[in-house]
Amino acid sequence: GNSVTQMEGPVTLSEEAFLTINCTYTATGYPSLFWYVQYPGEGLQLLLKATKADDKGSNKGFEATYRKETTSFHLEKGSVQVSDSAVYFCALISNTGNQFYFGTGTSLTVIP
């Protein structure tokens, strides 16, 4: 079956530090992969996505590359800001479009 596993938090970083949040998946076929972000008190928003192997999604300085050989979609940012403090969710949608899986979420706090 399909599943998503992401690193547990919470993660606390100083401003301008490098961020990596690991995400690995198991899936049949070729799923689409997403990172969503949830700011305090709000709903989830799409951060970036990739729909096929070796695709790189990027947005707001965040990047993630769809690695089929390692079944991973790790989220990275070179220099985090206080405003990046949020919960980050890795997600998978099956290639049939009828299976949706979210990771458990990783809480990030960036301190000045």
Place this chain on the structure above:
Amino acid sequence: DTAVSQTPKYLVTQMGNDKSIKCEQNLGHDTMYWYKQDSKKFLKIMFSYNNKELIINETVPNRFSPKSPDKAHLNLHINSLELGDSAVYFCASSQDPRDIGETQYFGPGTRLLVL
């Protein structure tokens, strides 16, 4: 204009009561969803509707019943509320999940507390 809206934003109620949460999207999407997020932020899909027809119904208690009067609305009715139903419920929509890489748009959430 808010793309996906939910009402109410907060809901506090007694065990055993029946309550409804409403969701509306003005994006013209064909598919709508309900998710439950527990206190540990774990997010799980409950239901998915495409053009008013149920296409996903995960293993949720039958006390939960989704109702879709039209493709812009997907309401969630909960009978005989239990303490464990306390959570944040998110509505979402997308055009067609079978399209590769289709993005889901989430509402702001309804925070349900059962006392």
